[in-house]
Amino acid sequence: MMNAFNFDTKAFDTKQFESIFFAPARAYANLAVDYTEKLANAQLDATKAYTDTGLAQLRTLMNVKDAEGLRAYMEGQQKVAKDLAERLKGDAEKVVSLQQDFVQQSQKLTEDNVKQAQATATKAAQ
Structure with a gap:
């Protein structure tokens, strides 16, 4: 009679245990x-791209000096929005x-x- 303290390691097939449990896991x-x-x-790639775009837009906005520069900046926003949407x-x-x-x-x-488990079980049953 075997109990938990007298476990027969020879009767235990570690290869089957490995192939059924550990290898799939x-x-x-x-x-x-x-x-x-x-x-x-x-x-990370997406975050970097969005951050770079945002910072570039802020830098461009900081360089606006007059009404013409503001108009050009606002026109550029449409392209930026289109590029960001794409x-x-x-x-x-992705x-x-x-x-x-x-x-x-x-x-x-x-x-x-x-x-594989079915094949192992079939083999063990034989």
Whole structure:
């Protein structure tokens, strides 16, 4: 009779435990870390671009000296707004693409792990 203190390590198959539990968990963790890194980099890039644009606009505004300069600045605002809208759209598309890729890779990883677990269970039952 075995109890919790007399665990027979020879009867325990660590390879099966590794392939069923730890390997899939590690693979998903790697996928999640990669996704988080890509998302953080995309956010940092977007933040830098928006900050640079805002600071450039402030510097341009500070150089306005007369009515003609103010008119030129205001006309330039339309282009800046258009550029920012395009950038925002592109950034949103990038995030959606990252999310879709993560979901697809997660699904594939799950399917592969289920197949492997079924194969291991079938093998162990024989």
